[in-house]
Each structure stands twice: as C-alpha cells, then as structure tokens.
Amino acid sequence: MTPFALWVYLSTSPLLWLTGTLIAWLAASRIAVACGRHPLVNPVMLAIAFVAVALKLAHIDYKTYFDGAQFVHFLLGPATVALAVPLWRNRDLVGRSLLPMLAALTVGSLVAVGSTIAIAALFGAPFDVIASLAPKSVTAPVAMAVSERTGGLPSLTAAVVVATGIFGAMIVTPLMNRLGIKDWAARGFAVGLASHGIGTARAFAVHPVAGAFSGLAMALSAVVTPILVPIVLGILK
C-alpha cells in the first residue's frame, strides 16, 4: 500500500476520527488542567477547535468524521441517565432544596427565554431567527425540537446552543465569585439551567455538589422549556 492509499483508507475510516476525537479531548483537558482549570480555558471549546482545524486541513467532511465520532456522541444518552448517581448521593440536600429549586427553575427559565426573545426582537431579528434563539439554554436535542416546532431553524439552534453552553461554562466561575455566592448547589443549579450539559461538565470539574445540581437543573429545564417557549413567543406575535 502506498502512503497515499493508506491515508485515503485511514482518513475515511471510523477508527481514525474516533481516535482523533479522544486524543483532541485528552490534549484539551491536559491544557485545561495545566492552566489550573481557568474558566476561560474551556476544554470542550479547545477540543472542538482542534478537531475542526484537523478536518479542515485534511479536507474531510462532517459526515465522514461523524461515522467515527458517533460512538462518543452516543454516550450522551447513558451519561444523562448516569446523572441519577450524583442526584442520589446528594438526595438529602436535594430534598431540602426543593422549594429553592422550583422557584429558581421558574424564574431562571423565564429570564433565559424572555430575555433572549426580547434582545433578538430589539435588534430587529426576523421571526425564524428569534424562534431559533429562544430555547438556547436547554440541551441540544430538546432545543432543536422546540425550534422546529415554533418556526425556527434547527441547525442555527444547534450552533447557538453550543455557543451558549461554552459561554456559560466560561463565565459562571468569575460571575459567581464576583456575586460572592459560595453555595455550590445554587451555583451548579444556575449553570445547568443557563448552559445545559456543557455547563454541567464545568460544574462537575469544579465541585461534585455543583455537578449534581447542574445535572438536575438541566433535566428540569428540558421539561419546562418546551412548554415555556411557545407561550413567550406567542406574546411576540
């Protein structure tokens, strides 16, 4: 086999891009740890950038990449189920926090959806863009379904959801420190509500209690947001 034929084989095989995804993540998390888990050095953003640059340089389309990376992507489902474990470990604290959580869920979801719609409308964005933005704080599969149902563009929603997740994960630590909030449950709940799974990944890296509450907030907002978005969008019409 010539080196070129070997490359043609490898670059289109799932093995190469699955391996590449894992190595990009390992490199990104090493860098994040080496930077003392500085909030601005977000490993998800770094790993995405590494892979995106590699694909660009190798002229590989996303479909070929995803044939390999889908095995990692598939684990999102089991990982969501696994959130039950930190939830169970913190059940006493969760039980004592039911009222604060319900209140924060209601207010936080309303502010997340309402402020997004208000700002986009203020800037004169067309309705399909507003509808694409509205569910941006909720986990991607739910957000895309909501966007589609309310007249948005699901692919734009997916891009906005990832951007929201990464931005929330980067800003949460400095923001909460500036507000002087030391309650890990409250901090975690806020980042899970505002920035879904990518925020939850940050929360688990910071503190297990923050991770547990972040996962719970993400699950609860996946329940509330599909109900909330059509109502708030209806006011606009």
Next chain:
Amino acid sequence: MIIGFAALLVCQLAGEITVRWLGLPLPGPVVGMMLLVVAIALRSLALRRFGGGKAEAPVSHVADSLLGNLGLLFVPAGVGVVQYLDLIAANGAAIGIAIVVSTVLALVATVVTFRVVKRLLPASDAPTSDAGDRA
C-alpha cells in the same frame, strides 16, 4: 463496569419506550434518569433489610467515568456546529448579544432566586459545601 453500563442502557431504553408510548414531550434519557433514581432507591430499601452497602455501587464506577468526561461527549456535535458558524455570522450582532446578555441574566436570576428562597425557609441554610459527597 459492564453491569453498570447495561443498567444505564436498560434505563435509557425504558425511558425512550415510556416517552414514545405515552407521547411525553420529554427526552427519553431524562425519563431514564428518573427511572434509575427509583431503581437505586428500591435497591437501597432492599439493602437496608439485608445488611449494608451503597445502593448506587453497581453503577457508580461507570457513572463517575462518564460524568467525569462529560465534556468529551459534546465534541462530535460541537464540531458539526462549526460548519454553521456562518449562519451565526450572517445574523450578526443580535445573536451574539442575545447569547452573552441573556446567559448572564439567566445565571444571575437563577442563583439569586435560589439563594433568596433558601434564606426565607426556616433553618435550612446550612452551608451546602459541607453536605456533599466527595466521592
């Protein structure tokens, strides 16, 4: 490890079936998570009757591995999003400002509401950082 992973998949499967059967507007894995909490709670009751042990033990290793690398799982979808970045760029400042301002507002509104309601409740304001499980 395998038994733990199988347990996660069984719960997810049961969640997907439940959601489709009942036509619930929920992601299947979220229902799967609730089912796993119930399963762990039932196991805890059984363990209390027949001696000790941690109820979450069969799934704790695989759950901690997955959740410890949760960020990795968003990389494939995130890479796909890079090809839509021009869609964001085309819609200009509105999207960028909406993301930044509304995410900050949502974080502040959520955390402030959580703290205010917690403080209003009688005798529940123990610092949560002492109550957590540091596994």
